[in-house]
Amino acid sequence: MIIERNTDIEIRLLIEAIYLKYSYDFRDYSGASIKRRVLHATRQFECATVSALQERVLHDPGMFLQLLQYLTIPVSEMFRDPEHFLALRREVVPHLRTWPSIKIWIAGCSTGEEVYSMAILLREEGLLERTIIYATDINPSSLEKAKQGIYSMQSIREYTENYQRAGGRQAFSDYYTAAYGNAILDSSLRENVTFADHSLATDSVFSETQLVSCRNVLIYFNKNLQDRAFGLFHESLCHRGFLVLGSKETLDFSAYSDRFEALVKPERIYRKL
Amino acid sequence: MNPVEAIVLGASAGGVSALLTVFAALPRDYPIPLLCVLHLPDDRHSQLAEVFSRRLHRPVREAQDKQHIEPGMIYVAGPGYHLSVERDRSVSLSQEERVHFSRPSIDFLFESAADAYGRGLVGVLLTGANEDGARGLARIQQCGGRTIVQDPAQAQVAVMPEAALALLRPDHILPLNGIGHLLATLESCEC
Numbered sequence: 117m118i119i120e121r122n123t124d125i126e127i128r129l130l131i132e133a134i135y136l137k138y139s140y141d142f143r144d145y146s147g148a149s150i151k152r153r154v155l156h157a158t159r160q161f162e163c164a165t166v167s168a169l170q171e172r173v174l175h176d177p178g179m180f181l182q183l184l185q186y187l188t189i190p191v192s193e194m195f196r197d198p199e200h201f202l203a204l205r206r207e208v209v210p211h212l213r214t215w216p217s218i219k220i221w222i223a224g225c226s227t228g229e230e231v232y233s234m235a236i237l238l239r240e241e242g243l244l245e246r247t248i249i250y251a252t253d254i255n256p257s258s259l260e261k262a263k264q265g266i267y268s269m270q271s272i273r274e275y276t277e278n279y280q281r282a283g284g285r286q287a288f289s290d291y292y293t294a295a296y297g298n299a300i301l302d303s304s305l306r307e308n309v310t311f312a313d314h315s316l317a318t319d320s321v322f323s324e325t326q327l328v329s330c331r332n333v334l335i336y337f338n339k340n341l342q343d344r345a346f347g348l349f350h351e352s353l354c355h356r357g358f359l360v361l362g363s364k365e366t367l368d369f370s371a372y373s374d375r376f377e378a379l380v381k382p383e384r385i386y387r388k389l
Numbered sequence: 390m391n392p393v394e395a396i397v398l399g400a401s402a403g404g405v406s407a408l409l410t411v412f413a414a415l416p417r418d419y420p421i422p423l424l425c426v427l428h429l430p431d432d433r434h435s436q437l438a439e440v441f442s443r444r445l446h447r448p449v450r451e452a453q454d455k456q457h458i459e460p461g462m463i464y465v466a467g468p469g470y471h472l473s474v475e476r477d478r479s480v481s482l483s484q485e486e487r488v489h490f491s492r493p494s495i496d497f498l499f500e501s502a503a504d505a506y507g508r509g510l511v512g513v514l515l516t517g518a519n520e521d522g523a524r525g526l527a528r529i530q531q532c533g534g535r536t537i538v539q540d541p542a543q544a545q546v547a548v549m550p551e552a553a554l555a556l557l558r559p560d561h562i563l564p565l566n567g568i569g570h571l572l573a574t575l576e577s578c579e580c
Protein backbone atom coordinates (compact mmCIF):
# COMPACT_ATOMS: atom_id res chain seq x y z
CA MET A 117 0.00 0.00 0.00
CA ILE A 118 1.28 3.41 -0.96
CA ILE A 119 1.11 5.99 1.77
CA GLU A 120 0.43 9.31 0.11
CA ARG A 121 2.24 12.41 1.14
CA ASN A 122 0.25 15.44 2.23
CA THR A 123 0.79 17.35 -0.98
CA ASP A 124 -0.49 14.48 -3.09
CA ILE A 125 -3.58 14.18 -0.92
CA GLU A 126 -4.17 17.92 -1.14
CA ILE A 127 -3.81 17.94 -4.92
CA ARG A 128 -6.37 15.17 -5.26
CA LEU A 129 -8.76 17.07 -3.03
CA LEU A 130 -8.26 20.26 -5.01
CA ILE A 131 -8.94 18.50 -8.32
CA GLU A 132 -12.03 16.87 -6.79
CA ALA A 133 -13.24 20.23 -5.45
CA ILE A 134 -12.81 21.83 -8.89
CA TYR A 135 -14.81 19.01 -10.43
CA LEU A 136 -17.65 19.22 -7.90
CA LYS A 137 -17.87 22.99 -7.94
CA TYR A 138 -17.03 23.98 -11.51
CA SER A 139 -17.52 20.70 -13.48
CA TYR A 140 -14.01 20.93 -14.95
CA ASP A 141 -12.59 17.43 -14.83
CA PHE A 142 -8.81 17.22 -14.37
CA ARG A 143 -8.95 13.88 -12.57
CA ASP A 144 -7.53 11.93 -15.49
CA TYR A 145 -4.75 14.26 -16.53
CA SER A 146 -1.11 13.13 -16.37
CA GLY A 147 -0.25 13.23 -12.68
CA ALA A 148 3.31 14.54 -12.84
CA SER A 149 2.42 17.58 -14.90
CA ILE A 150 -0.72 18.45 -12.89
CA LYS A 151 1.32 18.28 -9.72
CA ARG A 152 3.95 20.66 -11.03
CA ARG A 153 1.35 23.11 -12.26
CA VAL A 154 -0.64 23.09 -9.04
CA LEU A 155 2.51 23.64 -6.99
CA HIS A 156 3.60 26.41 -9.32
CA ALA A 157 0.20 28.12 -8.97
CA THR A 158 0.30 27.66 -5.19
CA ARG A 159 3.57 29.61 -5.07
CA GLN A 160 2.37 32.27 -7.53
CA PHE A 161 -0.79 32.92 -5.51
CA GLU A 162 1.29 33.02 -2.33
CA CYS A 163 -0.70 30.26 -0.68
CA ALA A 164 1.09 28.40 2.10
CA THR A 165 -0.42 25.06 1.11
CA VAL A 166 -2.47 23.51 -1.67
CA SER A 167 -5.33 23.33 0.84
CA ALA A 168 -5.17 27.11 1.21
CA LEU A 169 -5.36 27.43 -2.55
CA GLN A 170 -8.33 25.08 -2.57
CA GLU A 171 -10.19 27.20 -0.08
CA ARG A 172 -9.76 30.31 -2.23
CA VAL A 173 -10.69 28.50 -5.44
CA LEU A 174 -13.81 27.03 -3.87
CA HIS A 175 -15.12 30.34 -2.62
CA ASP A 176 -14.07 32.61 -5.46
CA PRO A 177 -14.93 31.77 -9.10
CA GLY A 178 -12.56 34.52 -10.28
CA MET A 179 -9.75 32.70 -8.54
CA PHE A 180 -10.71 29.52 -10.35
CA LEU A 181 -10.44 31.27 -13.71
CA GLN A 182 -6.97 32.41 -12.76
CA LEU A 183 -5.97 28.91 -11.71
CA LEU A 184 -7.28 27.63 -15.04
CA GLN A 185 -4.52 29.60 -16.77
CA TYR A 186 -2.02 27.42 -14.95
CA LEU A 187 -3.84 24.12 -15.34
CA THR A 188 -4.33 24.46 -19.08
CA ILE A 189 -1.15 25.19 -20.96
CA PRO A 190 -2.10 28.02 -23.28
CA VAL A 191 0.93 27.94 -25.53
CA SER A 192 0.62 27.75 -29.28
CA GLU A 193 2.17 28.90 -32.53
CA MET A 194 1.00 29.45 -36.08
CA PHE A 195 2.14 26.65 -38.38
CA ARG A 196 3.71 24.89 -35.41
CA ASP A 197 5.81 22.05 -36.84
CA PRO A 198 5.80 23.33 -40.44
CA GLU A 199 6.43 19.84 -41.85
CA HIS A 200 3.11 18.80 -40.38
CA PHE A 201 1.23 21.49 -42.30
CA LEU A 202 3.19 20.69 -45.42
CA ALA A 203 2.09 17.07 -45.12
CA LEU A 204 -1.52 18.17 -44.60
CA ARG A 205 -1.33 20.20 -47.78
CA ARG A 206 0.24 17.44 -49.81
CA GLU A 207 -1.37 14.30 -48.46
CA VAL A 208 -4.70 15.30 -46.97
CA VAL A 209 -5.96 18.23 -49.06
CA PRO A 210 -6.34 16.09 -52.23
CA HIS A 211 -8.76 13.85 -50.29
CA LEU A 212 -10.62 16.77 -48.70
CA ARG A 213 -11.24 18.13 -52.19
CA THR A 214 -13.39 15.10 -53.01
CA TRP A 215 -15.99 16.06 -50.39
CA PRO A 216 -18.60 18.65 -51.45
CA SER A 217 -18.57 20.26 -48.03
CA ILE A 218 -16.02 19.86 -45.27
CA LYS A 219 -16.29 20.02 -41.51
CA ILE A 220 -13.15 20.29 -39.41
CA TRP A 221 -12.90 20.03 -35.63
CA ILE A 222 -9.89 21.63 -33.96
CA ALA A 223 -10.01 20.31 -30.40
CA GLY A 224 -7.94 22.23 -27.85
CA CYS A 225 -7.48 25.25 -30.12
CA SER A 226 -6.08 27.41 -27.30
CA THR A 227 -5.55 31.02 -28.41
CA GLY A 228 -6.37 30.28 -32.06
CA GLU A 229 -3.02 30.08 -33.83
CA GLU A 230 -3.74 26.61 -35.14
CA VAL A 231 -7.19 27.65 -36.38
CA TYR A 232 -5.88 30.55 -38.44
CA SER A 233 -3.08 28.38 -39.81
CA MET A 234 -5.63 25.83 -40.98
CA ALA A 235 -7.86 28.55 -42.45
CA ILE A 236 -4.95 30.06 -44.41
CA LEU A 237 -3.96 26.66 -45.75
CA LEU A 238 -7.54 25.94 -46.83
CA ARG A 239 -7.94 29.35 -48.46
CA GLU A 240 -4.77 28.82 -50.49
CA GLU A 241 -6.13 25.45 -51.59
CA GLY A 242 -9.48 27.01 -52.53
CA LEU A 243 -11.37 25.03 -49.89
CA LEU A 244 -12.11 27.57 -47.17
CA GLU A 245 -15.45 28.65 -48.68
CA ARG A 246 -16.93 25.20 -48.37
CA THR A 247 -15.46 24.41 -44.97
CA ILE A 248 -16.88 24.84 -41.49
CA ILE A 249 -14.34 24.81 -38.68
CA TYR A 250 -15.35 24.05 -35.10
CA ALA A 251 -12.65 25.33 -32.78
CA THR A 252 -13.08 24.17 -29.20
CA ASP A 253 -11.31 24.55 -25.87
CA ILE A 254 -12.06 24.55 -22.15
CA ASN A 255 -10.28 27.81 -21.36
CA PRO A 256 -12.66 30.79 -21.87
CA SER A 257 -9.88 33.41 -21.92
CA SER A 258 -8.03 31.47 -24.59
CA LEU A 259 -11.21 31.18 -26.68
CA GLU A 260 -11.74 34.93 -26.33
CA LYS A 261 -8.21 35.60 -27.64
CA ALA A 262 -8.78 33.10 -30.42
CA LYS A 263 -11.86 35.00 -31.57
CA GLN A 264 -9.91 38.23 -31.71
CA GLY A 265 -7.00 36.85 -33.68
CA ILE A 266 -4.48 39.44 -32.54
CA TYR A 267 -0.90 38.35 -32.03
CA SER A 268 2.28 40.28 -31.23
CA MET A 269 4.45 41.33 -34.16
CA GLN A 270 7.34 39.65 -32.44
CA SER A 271 5.71 36.23 -32.65
CA ILE A 272 4.51 36.96 -36.20
CA ARG A 273 8.14 37.06 -37.33
CA GLU A 274 8.59 33.49 -36.14
CA TYR A 275 5.27 32.43 -37.69
CA THR A 276 6.30 33.92 -41.03
CA GLU A 277 9.23 31.55 -41.18
CA ASN A 278 7.00 28.64 -40.18
CA TYR A 279 4.46 29.62 -42.84
CA GLN A 280 7.08 29.60 -45.56
CA ARG A 281 8.46 26.24 -44.46
CA ALA A 282 4.90 24.90 -44.40
CA GLY A 283 4.57 25.53 -48.13
CA GLY A 284 2.83 28.92 -47.93
CA ARG A 285 2.08 30.41 -51.34
CA GLN A 286 1.69 34.11 -50.57
CA ALA A 287 3.45 36.75 -48.55
CA PHE A 288 2.43 36.02 -44.96
CA SER A 289 1.80 39.74 -44.47
CA ASP A 290 -1.20 39.42 -46.84
CA TYR A 291 -3.06 37.86 -43.94
CA TYR A 292 -2.71 40.55 -41.29
CA THR A 293 -2.68 44.28 -40.62
CA ALA A 294 0.03 45.61 -38.36
CA ALA A 295 -0.97 48.06 -35.63
CA TYR A 296 0.77 49.14 -32.44
CA GLY A 297 3.22 46.24 -32.36
CA ASN A 298 0.43 43.75 -33.02
CA ALA A 299 -0.79 41.88 -36.06
CA ILE A 300 -4.55 41.72 -36.55
CA LEU A 301 -5.43 38.71 -38.63
CA ASP A 302 -7.76 39.10 -41.57
CA SER A 303 -11.24 38.59 -40.11
CA SER A 304 -12.51 36.87 -43.26
CA LEU A 305 -10.37 33.90 -42.22
CA ARG A 306 -12.77 33.18 -39.38
CA GLU A 307 -16.01 33.70 -41.27
CA ASN A 308 -16.72 29.97 -41.22
CA VAL A 309 -15.22 29.31 -37.79
CA THR A 310 -17.34 28.56 -34.73
CA PHE A 311 -15.49 28.91 -31.45
CA ALA A 312 -17.03 26.93 -28.62
CA ASP A 313 -16.48 25.73 -25.09
CA HIS A 314 -16.13 21.95 -25.21
CA SER A 315 -14.26 19.54 -22.98
CA LEU A 316 -12.80 16.28 -24.21
CA ALA A 317 -13.10 15.05 -20.63
CA THR A 318 -16.80 15.63 -20.05
CA ASP A 319 -18.65 16.55 -23.27
CA SER A 320 -19.84 14.44 -26.17
CA VAL A 321 -19.69 14.59 -29.95
CA PHE A 322 -21.59 17.48 -31.56
CA SER A 323 -21.15 16.98 -35.30
CA GLU A 324 -19.91 14.67 -38.01
CA THR A 325 -16.54 15.80 -39.33
CA GLN A 326 -14.09 14.96 -42.10
CA LEU A 327 -11.00 15.97 -40.18
CA VAL A 328 -10.17 16.27 -36.49
CA SER A 329 -7.02 18.07 -35.41
CA CYS A 330 -6.07 17.67 -31.76
CA ARG A 331 -2.50 18.73 -31.25
CA ASN A 332 -0.48 18.98 -28.06
CA VAL A 333 -3.50 18.35 -25.87
CA LEU A 334 -3.46 14.59 -25.41
CA ILE A 335 0.02 14.51 -23.85
CA TYR A 336 -1.57 16.13 -20.79
CA PHE A 337 -4.08 13.27 -20.43
CA ASN A 338 -3.54 9.83 -18.93
CA LYS A 339 -4.30 6.74 -21.01
CA ASN A 340 -7.95 6.53 -19.91
CA LEU A 341 -8.71 10.07 -20.87
CA GLN A 342 -6.74 9.75 -24.11
CA ASP A 343 -8.93 6.81 -25.00
CA ARG A 344 -12.06 8.80 -24.18
CA ALA A 345 -10.87 11.54 -26.55
CA PHE A 346 -9.97 9.04 -29.28
CA GLY A 347 -13.46 7.57 -28.84
CA LEU A 348 -15.02 10.98 -29.46
CA PHE A 349 -12.87 11.57 -32.53
CA HIS A 350 -13.71 8.14 -33.89
CA GLU A 351 -17.41 8.77 -33.41
CA SER A 352 -17.28 12.23 -34.95
CA LEU A 353 -15.24 11.28 -38.03
CA CYS A 354 -16.99 10.17 -41.18
CA HIS A 355 -15.92 7.02 -43.02
CA ARG A 356 -12.22 7.45 -43.99
CA GLY A 357 -12.02 10.75 -42.10
CA PHE A 358 -8.67 12.14 -40.93
CA LEU A 359 -7.25 12.45 -37.44
CA VAL A 360 -4.15 14.56 -36.91
CA LEU A 361 -2.18 14.75 -33.67
CA GLY A 362 0.79 16.67 -32.25
CA SER A 363 4.31 15.62 -33.13
CA LYS A 364 4.82 13.68 -29.87
CA GLU A 365 1.38 12.15 -29.70
CA THR A 366 0.51 8.71 -30.95
CA LEU A 367 -2.31 6.22 -31.23
CA ASP A 368 0.21 3.41 -30.70
CA PHE A 369 -0.46 2.82 -27.00
CA SER A 370 -4.19 3.35 -27.26
CA ALA A 371 -7.17 1.01 -27.41
CA TYR A 372 -8.08 2.73 -30.70
CA SER A 373 -4.84 1.96 -32.52
CA ASP A 374 -6.47 -0.68 -34.72
CA ARG A 375 -9.36 1.56 -35.73
CA PHE A 376 -7.10 3.95 -37.61
CA GLU A 377 -4.30 3.58 -40.12
CA ALA A 378 -1.29 5.87 -40.32
CA LEU A 379 -1.22 7.94 -43.50
CA VAL A 380 1.92 9.94 -42.69
CA LYS A 381 3.28 8.39 -39.53
CA PRO A 382 6.06 10.87 -38.68
CA GLU A 383 3.58 13.74 -38.98
CA ARG A 384 0.94 11.90 -36.96
CA ILE A 385 -1.67 11.91 -39.71
CA TYR A 386 -4.13 9.02 -39.37
CA ARG A 387 -7.20 7.84 -41.25
CA LYS A 388 -10.25 6.16 -39.85
CA LEU A 389 -10.59 2.57 -41.03
CA MET B 390 20.25 -1.67 0.53
CA ASN B 391 16.97 -1.34 -1.35
CA PRO B 392 16.60 -3.13 -4.64
CA VAL B 393 16.57 -0.60 -7.46
CA GLU B 394 13.61 -0.09 -9.78
CA ALA B 395 15.01 2.62 -12.02
CA ILE B 396 17.95 4.95 -12.54
CA VAL B 397 17.65 8.55 -13.73
CA LEU B 398 20.61 10.51 -15.08
CA GLY B 399 21.09 14.16 -15.93
CA ALA B 400 23.88 16.02 -17.70
CA SER B 401 24.52 19.09 -19.79
CA ALA B 402 27.81 20.35 -21.25
CA GLY B 403 30.14 17.37 -21.74
CA GLY B 404 27.23 15.03 -21.15
CA VAL B 405 27.35 12.88 -24.29
CA SER B 406 30.76 11.40 -23.58
CA ALA B 407 30.09 11.25 -19.83
CA LEU B 408 26.92 9.23 -20.33
CA LEU B 409 28.60 6.98 -22.86
CA THR B 410 31.36 6.23 -20.34
CA VAL B 411 28.84 5.34 -17.65
CA PHE B 412 26.65 3.22 -19.91
CA ALA B 413 29.64 1.39 -21.38
CA ALA B 414 30.41 0.00 -17.91
CA LEU B 415 27.05 -1.77 -17.75
CA PRO B 416 26.64 -5.37 -18.94
CA ARG B 417 24.56 -5.93 -22.07
CA ASP B 418 21.81 -7.68 -20.08
CA TYR B 419 21.63 -5.00 -17.39
CA PRO B 420 18.10 -5.32 -15.98
CA ILE B 421 17.41 -1.86 -14.54
CA PRO B 422 15.76 0.75 -16.78
CA LEU B 423 17.73 3.99 -17.26
CA LEU B 424 16.15 7.31 -18.13
CA CYS B 425 18.21 10.34 -19.00
CA VAL B 426 17.90 14.00 -19.78
CA LEU B 427 20.74 15.67 -21.60
CA HIS B 428 20.65 19.35 -22.53
CA LEU B 429 21.43 19.80 -26.19
CA PRO B 430 20.45 22.27 -28.88
CA ASP B 431 17.10 21.10 -30.27
CA ASP B 432 18.40 20.05 -33.68
CA ARG B 433 21.19 17.83 -32.34
CA HIS B 434 18.88 16.25 -29.85
CA SER B 435 16.86 14.31 -32.32
CA GLN B 436 19.63 11.87 -33.18
CA LEU B 437 20.69 11.22 -29.61
CA ALA B 438 19.00 7.84 -29.21
CA GLU B 439 20.48 6.69 -32.50
CA VAL B 440 23.99 7.86 -31.64
CA PHE B 441 23.86 6.17 -28.25
CA SER B 442 22.49 2.96 -29.57
CA ARG B 443 25.14 2.76 -32.30
CA ARG B 444 27.97 3.47 -29.88
CA LEU B 445 26.72 1.13 -27.17
CA HIS B 446 25.48 -1.70 -29.39
CA ARG B 447 22.24 -1.92 -27.48
CA PRO B 448 18.78 -0.46 -28.00
CA VAL B 449 18.30 3.12 -26.80
CA ARG B 450 14.92 4.78 -27.27
CA GLU B 451 13.68 8.30 -27.34
CA ALA B 452 10.94 8.23 -24.70
CA GLN B 453 7.44 8.37 -26.20
CA ASP B 454 4.41 9.78 -24.43
CA LYS B 455 2.50 7.12 -22.41
CA GLN B 456 5.13 4.49 -23.13
CA HIS B 457 5.53 1.84 -20.46
CA ILE B 458 9.02 1.72 -18.94
CA GLU B 459 10.62 -1.63 -19.70
CA PRO B 460 13.38 -3.34 -17.74
CA GLY B 461 16.89 -2.96 -19.08
CA MET B 462 15.98 -0.26 -21.58
CA ILE B 463 17.76 3.08 -21.93
CA TYR B 464 15.44 6.02 -22.59
CA VAL B 465 16.54 9.51 -23.58
CA ALA B 466 14.38 12.62 -23.54
CA GLY B 467 13.64 14.03 -26.99
CA PRO B 468 13.97 17.71 -27.93
CA GLY B 469 11.54 20.40 -26.84
CA TYR B 470 9.49 18.44 -24.29
CA HIS B 471 9.84 17.77 -20.59
CA LEU B 472 9.98 14.10 -19.67
CA SER B 473 8.24 12.82 -16.53
CA VAL B 474 7.65 9.45 -14.94
CA GLU B 475 4.11 8.64 -13.87
CA ARG B 476 3.18 6.46 -10.92
CA ASP B 477 2.04 3.66 -13.20
CA ARG B 478 5.62 3.47 -14.56
CA SER B 479 4.85 5.04 -17.87
CA VAL B 480 6.46 8.23 -19.15
CA SER B 481 4.69 11.40 -20.18
CA LEU B 482 5.80 14.45 -22.11
CA SER B 483 4.79 18.07 -21.58
CA GLN B 484 5.58 21.53 -22.84
CA GLU B 485 5.47 23.66 -19.75
CA GLU B 486 7.88 26.56 -19.24
CA ARG B 487 11.57 25.91 -19.55
CA VAL B 488 13.44 25.26 -16.30
CA HIS B 489 16.91 26.84 -16.12
CA PHE B 490 16.42 27.65 -19.83
CA SER B 491 16.04 23.98 -20.54
CA ARG B 492 13.34 21.79 -21.96
CA PRO B 493 13.70 18.88 -21.32
CA SER B 494 14.68 19.69 -17.76
CA ILE B 495 16.53 17.36 -15.41
CA ASP B 496 14.56 18.63 -12.39
CA PHE B 497 11.32 17.61 -14.10
CA LEU B 498 12.48 14.05 -14.68
CA PHE B 499 14.10 13.67 -11.25
CA GLU B 500 11.20 15.10 -9.24
CA SER B 501 8.56 13.04 -10.99
CA ALA B 502 10.66 9.87 -10.78
CA ALA B 503 11.24 10.49 -7.06
CA ASP B 504 7.45 10.57 -6.59
CA ALA B 505 6.93 7.45 -8.66
CA TYR B 506 9.75 5.23 -7.35
CA GLY B 507 10.57 6.62 -3.90
CA ARG B 508 13.22 4.40 -2.28
CA GLY B 509 13.57 2.33 -5.42
CA LEU B 510 15.24 5.14 -7.37
CA VAL B 511 18.87 6.07 -8.01
CA GLY B 512 19.65 9.58 -9.29
CA VAL B 513 22.90 10.47 -11.04
CA LEU B 514 23.97 14.03 -11.83
CA LEU B 515 26.94 14.54 -14.13
CA THR B 516 28.92 17.29 -15.82
CA GLY B 517 27.15 20.47 -16.87
CA ALA B 518 27.20 24.24 -17.06
CA ASN B 519 23.94 25.10 -15.30
CA GLU B 520 22.07 24.31 -12.12
CA ASP B 521 19.28 22.15 -13.48
CA GLY B 522 19.08 18.83 -11.64
CA ALA B 523 20.23 19.93 -8.19
CA ARG B 524 16.71 20.40 -6.83
CA GLY B 525 15.55 17.19 -8.42
CA LEU B 526 18.40 15.27 -6.85
CA ALA B 527 17.55 16.72 -3.45
CA ARG B 528 13.99 15.53 -3.94
CA ILE B 529 15.18 12.02 -4.78
CA GLN B 530 17.06 12.01 -1.52
CA GLN B 531 14.03 13.26 0.44
CA CYS B 532 11.92 10.48 -1.01
CA GLY B 533 14.45 7.88 0.14
CA GLY B 534 16.25 7.26 -3.14
CA ARG B 535 19.99 7.04 -3.59
CA THR B 536 21.99 9.95 -5.01
CA ILE B 537 25.23 10.06 -6.94
CA VAL B 538 27.12 13.17 -8.07
CA GLN B 539 30.06 13.19 -10.43
CA ASP B 540 33.18 14.44 -8.68
CA PRO B 541 33.31 18.10 -9.79
CA ALA B 542 37.12 18.05 -9.78
CA GLN B 543 36.94 15.51 -12.60
CA ALA B 544 33.86 16.74 -14.42
CA GLN B 545 34.33 18.43 -17.78
CA VAL B 546 32.20 21.32 -16.47
CA ALA B 547 31.80 21.51 -12.70
CA VAL B 548 28.83 23.88 -12.33
CA MET B 549 26.11 21.24 -12.32
CA PRO B 550 27.69 18.81 -9.83
CA GLU B 551 28.75 21.74 -7.64
CA ALA B 552 25.20 23.11 -7.56
CA ALA B 553 24.03 19.73 -6.31
CA LEU B 554 26.73 19.57 -3.64
CA ALA B 555 25.67 23.01 -2.42
CA LEU B 556 22.15 21.67 -1.88
CA LEU B 557 22.61 18.16 -0.53
CA ARG B 558 25.08 15.58 0.69
CA PRO B 559 24.79 12.80 -1.85
CA ASP B 560 25.43 9.17 -1.01
CA HIS B 561 28.35 9.04 -3.43
CA ILE B 562 30.71 11.50 -5.10
CA LEU B 563 32.58 9.60 -7.77
CA PRO B 564 34.47 9.89 -11.06
CA LEU B 565 32.73 8.52 -14.15
CA ASN B 566 34.21 5.02 -14.08
CA GLY B 567 33.38 4.75 -10.39
CA ILE B 568 29.77 5.62 -11.20
CA GLY B 569 29.68 3.00 -13.93
CA HIS B 570 31.03 0.33 -11.57
CA LEU B 571 28.61 1.23 -8.83
CA LEU B 572 25.60 1.11 -11.15
CA ALA B 573 26.79 -2.23 -12.52
CA THR B 574 26.67 -3.77 -9.05
CA LEU B 575 23.20 -2.50 -8.08
CA GLU B 576 20.65 -5.11 -7.29
CA SER B 577 17.55 -4.85 -9.39
CA CYS B 578 14.07 -5.21 -8.08
CA GLU B 579 11.79 -7.85 -9.56
CA CYS B 580 8.78 -5.59 -9.39
Ligand SMILES: C[S@@+](CC[C@H](N)C(=O)[O-])C[C@H]1O[C@@H](n2cnc3c(N)ncnc32)[C@H](O)[C@@H]1O
Nearest residue numbers: 188192193224226254255315316317331332333
Ligand atom coordinates in the same frame (compact mmCIF):
# COMPACT_ATOMS: atom_id res chain seq x y z
C1 LIG C 1 -0.72 23.41 -25.53
S1 LIG C 1 -2.33 23.94 -26.04
C2 LIG C 1 -2.37 23.38 -27.71
C3 LIG C 1 -2.77 24.44 -28.68
C4 LIG C 1 -2.79 24.05 -30.15
N1 LIG C 1 -3.61 22.89 -30.40
C5 LIG C 1 -1.39 23.81 -30.66
O1 LIG C 1 -1.02 22.66 -30.90
O2 LIG C 1 -0.63 24.77 -30.83
C6 LIG C 1 -3.37 22.83 -25.15
C7 LIG C 1 -4.82 23.29 -25.09
O3 LIG C 1 -5.65 22.19 -24.69
C8 LIG C 1 -6.72 22.69 -23.94
N2 LIG C 1 -7.34 21.62 -23.16
C9 LIG C 1 -6.92 21.08 -22.00
N3 LIG C 1 -7.79 20.17 -21.55
C10 LIG C 1 -8.80 20.11 -22.46
C11 LIG C 1 -10.01 19.36 -22.54
N4 LIG C 1 -10.36 18.50 -21.58
N5 LIG C 1 -10.81 19.55 -23.61
C12 LIG C 1 -10.47 20.44 -24.58
N6 LIG C 1 -9.35 21.19 -24.56
C13 LIG C 1 -8.52 21.04 -23.50
C14 LIG C 1 -6.07 23.76 -23.10
O4 LIG C 1 -7.00 24.68 -22.60
C15 LIG C 1 -5.07 24.39 -24.07
O5 LIG C 1 -5.63 25.49 -24.72
